[in-house]
Amino acid sequence: MARSEYYSNSKASAIVLAISCLIVAASAGSFYDEMDITFGGERAKILNGGQDLSLSLDQYSGSGFQSKNEYLFGRFDMQLKLVPGNSAGTVTTFYLSSQGAGHDEIDFEFLGNLTGNPYTIHTNVYSQGKGDKEQQFHLWFDPTAAFHTYTIVWNAQRIIFFIDNIPIRVFDNHESAGVPFPKSQPMRVYASLWNADDWATQGGRVKTDWTKAPFTASYRKFNANANKVSPNSKSTSSENENQAWSTQGLDAAGRNRIRWVQNKHMIYNYCNDYSRFPNGLPVDCTRSRFL
16 A cells, blocks of 8 residues: 555544644753763764754665663653655664563664555564564554654553554553562663565565665654663662653543544554464463453
């Protein structure tokens, strides 16, 4: 489906939602203060006095950054503008992760596509090194035309993924049923732009067109209202007394929004993939109202 047709078909529903939802307006920290460049050298650039950060990908390398701090629970907001045009084969990311064997991870991945075709938003949750909890979406807007806010809320009860404060996914804590949940390993914030043309676009059938390089994605207005973990201890601290995220769930309006997203824009849900789980769906699929 062409990009213009896809966004046109979604416009009416998006307008209805826009009236009722709040766009995140977090006070942003400086990328100089908050982040370290991890790879890519000059392909990663902090701009505008620390307010913006761009990542680039060419045929030699991608680029990425990570937070200076580790966190144990919180709300994490980042504004992104994705690679425009023919972005096939590229993956732009914003995620949380711990380190080492048995790591935890909470993923936003943005899978590029041919010009005129929509991005795929890939989400996943890992706990104790095991993921396999993928959900994918197409967006109701062009994510390359302007900045949009992508949010991860992580508390001891659940993980919620938001786009422009619209919930798209909830992953609940079902440890009581034997489902691992990330709650004890501190995580850093990561972001990257890299080549994954062996799988990212149409199952790897469409490769990266290096004549279009360099590919560039832009980040701004990172905000972590979260518990920082001291480097030398297990203690945590928060600079913001507003910790609504610590018990955050979905109210009636949020439930209506997530129904709209999952009914209209979800394109893959591991909980509906019976061929992948011939011996029965995972336990968390039978317990979660909003998957």
